[in-house]
Structures are given as structure tokens and as C-alpha cells.
Amino acid sequence: xxxxxxxxxxxxxxxxxxxxxxxxxxxxxxxxxxxxxxxxxxxxxxxxxxxxxxxxxxxxxxxxxxxxxxxxxxxxxxxxxxxxxxxxxxxxxxxxxxxxxxxxxxxxxxxxxxxxxxxxxxxxxxxxxxxxxxxxxxxxxxxxxxxxxxxxxxxxxxxxxxxxxxxxxxxxxxxxxxxxxxxxxxxxxxxxxxxxxxxxxxxxxxxxxxxxxxxxxxxxxxxxxxxxxxxxx
Amino acid sequence: xxxxxxxxxxxxxxxxxxxxxxxxxxxxxxxxxxxxxxxxxxxxxxxxxxxxxxxxxxxxxxxxxxxxxxxxxxxxxxxxxxxxxxxxxxxxxxxxxxxxxxxxxxxxxxxxxxxxxxxxxxxxxxxxxxxxxxxxxxxxxxxxxxxxxxxxxxxxxxxxxxxxxxxxxxxxxxxxxxxxxxxxxxxxx
Ligand SMILES: Nc1ncnc2c1ncn2[C@@H]1O[C@H](COP(=O)(O)OP(=O)(O)O)[C@@H](O)[C@H]1O
Ligand SMILES: [Mg+2]
Numbered sequence: 001x002x003x004x005x006x007x008x009x010x011x012x013x014x015x016x017x018x019x020x021x022x023x024x025x026x027x028x029x030x031x032x033x034x035x036x037x038x039x040x041x042x043x044x045x046x047x048x049x050x051x052x053x054x055x056x057x058x059x060x061x062x063x064x065x066x067x068x069x070x071x072x073x074x075x076x077x078x079x080x081x082x083x084x085x086x087x088x089x090x091x092x093x094x095x096x097x098x099x100x101x102x103x104x105x106x107x108x109x110x111x112x113x114x115x116x117x118x119x120x121x122x123x124x125x126x127x128x129x130x131x132x133x134x135x136x137x138x139x140x141x142x143x144x145x146x147x148x149x150x151x152x153x154x155x156x157x158x159x160x161x162x163x164x165x166x167x168x169x170x171x172x173x174x175x176x177x178x179x180x181x182x183x184x185x186x187x188x189x190x191x192x193x194x195x196x197x198x199x200x201x202x203x204x205x206x207x208x209x210x211x212x213x214x215x216x217x218x219x220x221x222x223x224x225x226x227x228x229x230x231x232x233x
Numbered sequence: 234x235x236x237x238x239x240x241x242x243x244x245x246x247x248x249x250x251x252x253x254x255x256x257x258x259x260x261x262x263x264x265x266x267x268x269x270x271x272x273x274x275x276x277x278x279x280x281x282x283x284x285x286x287x288x289x290x291x292x293x294x295x296x297x298x299x300x301x302x303x304x305x306x307x308x309x310x311x312x313x314x315x316x317x318x319x320x321x322x323x324x325x326x327x328x329x330x331x332x333x334x335x336x337x338x339x340x341x342x343x344x345x346x347x348x349x350x351x352x353x354x355x356x357x358x359x360x361x362x363x364x365x366x367x368x369x370x371x372x373x374x375x376x377x378x379x380x381x382x383x384x385x386x387x388x389x390x391x392x393x394x395x396x397x398x399x400x401x402x403x404x405x406x407x408x409x410x411x412x413x414x415x416x417x418x419x420x421x422x
Contacts, residue, residue, distance in 0.1 A: 200397035201391075213405075
């Protein structure tokens, strides 16, 4: 079932056009890679899909209902409960420990302190960084920070994870480890993933690849999901 | 890649360094160690072994026939071990020039075809490369994958990734060029 749809999205920044009519569907549990050269509009598309930005024209439809026309408050509630967002540089809160960072989305969604901390520890463990629970981001490597940020993006068990170049700042092996863990956990939970990347090798983990050029879909690749149901390590 | 063929004698020496083997065992061990390489033909195993024997790098240690075909067992000689060590110690020169059928085809397409044809050809090639990249990615993460499988898949993936990046860059260049020729305004600022 297609749960997230973009219809003819148009968006400019002042006089700079970023999207010139993008149509895209994301099914439940589907991992879609959005690729294309830098500046082609990938991040703008992701921000529109996640309800962070509003398109100038076109529609974003979330489970059958318009998303882009909802109020700022309604969209941000959706982002807290149904969506997870992950950026290239984890953007952890510097003053908080890893566990506090990961617990944050749960606290904002109304989960109690103890339950939030417990869930945070479980998710840190899943990303192999349980020992960093009481460490602040400033004392972590880039790879460790990104593991924590990925744990934080999934802690609310969102229906969709929006990941913008999540491995862009990591070396090949660290990037692969973060990505394979993220993909495995998403698949186990049937979480959809919109994975923005300019690296072919990263896009290869998705079920489908959509290539953007100059703000428009250039190519929507084969759906090979039958292939990717195989085990991920 | 013909460097694979050029290295076959040394791979066989390496396999014999782990213990004496007959031809069939060598073929099997070769194909297991280099899962992404072309499987070694029997003819090539025996031709290579004959040459290695002639050069004194391997020696025959046994010949048996129990019912089936005759099986000759080979062992590494001291000279063979020295040749293997020399090969391992030699640094492989980075490819001194670019010799790729893919590049040749794109260069010729730019020469004889119109830009739309060139773009179609690049896009089709990208699709084929992407399909292979995905296959290898799956293979590498299969629960049964050995370290050999992963290392070989990494090698192929890194090269496909580079080819794909180049194909994408070339598509962008061709698009820019196309626009310039038609005097269309570039998108963006
Ligand atoms: N905040 C902004 N202000 C002005 N222009 C922007 C802004 N964000 C993006 N752009 C422009 O919009 C276009 C698309 O950008 P973006 O969506 O970030 O592309 P990508 O993520 O593919 O690199 C680019 O031309 C970029 O310069
Ligand atoms: Mg971007």
C-alpha cells in the first residue's frame, strides 16, 4: 500500500527553483533511495515529504490525507509520532548524553522518564553503542555520533524514516555498518525509509531508486524488492 | 579483467603453499577463494601446472589411480615459495592508462551519435551497473557469506560505484553541453 505520496511538487527558494514537479510514491515498508547530483533538489523533496517545508504547488498525501495543508503544529506532531528524521551530521544536542538524546523524541511524545530511558538504552544497544549511554556527543567519534543519531531517529518506531545522506560524513566501513543496521531494523519493523544519497553503493541497499535531476524525476529504477528480502547482516 | 589471468600461476602457488593438492582440488580452491573471478578451466589448471613444473616451481609428489582417472598431486618447491614471496612483496602498479570498453563506447557514441542517443546509452548502462551493484550488495550481506565473498564483493562494488559515479558525471556533462548548444538557460541561480 502506498502510504506517502507526492504529487507534482513545486518549490523554489526565492527565484531559485528546487523542485519542478516531482511525483513519488512510498509504500509501507518500502525503502526508496533518492539519488542525483548535488543541488538537484533531494533535500528539498525530503523536507516537503516530511512536512518540514511546504511546497509552493502540488500535494503531499499521508495515508490518504493531505499533509502539506495542515498547520505547523499538526505537522510537527506527525513528525514526533509517525516520522523519524536523520541528517548527515547527526545533530545531537551537545549538552545531553547519548541516552538523553535518544530518549528525547519519546519524552516529547509524552512517554514517561523511566520508560524513555529504558527504550533509549535498548536502541543504543541495537546500534552497538550501549557503552556510550552517559557520554556527551563532544567526546564521541563521528561514527559513534551517527549511530546515536540513528538510534534516536528510530526510537519512536516511526512509520517512515527520512534519512538525508546519513552516511555522507562516515568512512566506507563505518557507513556500511550504520546503514546495514538501520536497514535491517527498518525492515524488521516494516518502517518505510526515504534514503537520500548521492552514492550509488548506498542506494544499492534500497528496494527502489528514484533519480532526480534539475528538480524533476529523471528515472525511477526497477523495484527489486523481491531481491532484497534476503538477509541483511 | 586480464590481470586475473596473469595472476593465475601465483594463485596456484599460493594454494599449494597451504598443502599439496591435485589439479581438481586446486581448481575448486581457486574458485572458492576468488568467488567473483571467472571459474578456472581445467585445461588452464593443467597447462599452468605443467609450466610451473617445467620452471621448477612445483613438483609432482604422487600419482594414483583408484578406479577413476589418474590423479597427480603437486607440491610447492623452495624455488616456488621464493617466487610466491617475490610476487607478494611486489607492489602492483596502479593502472597506468585507462583501458575500458565502457569508456571507449561512450567516446565513440559522443563521436557518431546525437546527444539524446548518448544520454540513452549512458542511462541504460547505468541501469545495468546498478542491477549488478545490487546483486553484489545482497550477496555480500547473505548470512552464508565468507570473508572471501565479502572482500571480493567489496572490490567489485567499489569499481561499480566508481563507474556509476562517472556515468552520472558524464550524464550531467552531456546535459550541460546539450543546453549550451541549444542556448537554453541553465536551471538554478
Ligand atoms: N535555504 C535555501 N535557500 C536558497 N536556496 C536553497 C536553499 N536550500 C536549497 N537551495 C537551492 O535549491 C536547490 C536544491 O537544493 P537541495 O534540495 O538542497 O539539493 P540536494 O539536496 O540535492 O543537494 C539548489 O539549487 C540549492 O542551491
Ligand atoms: Mg542535500
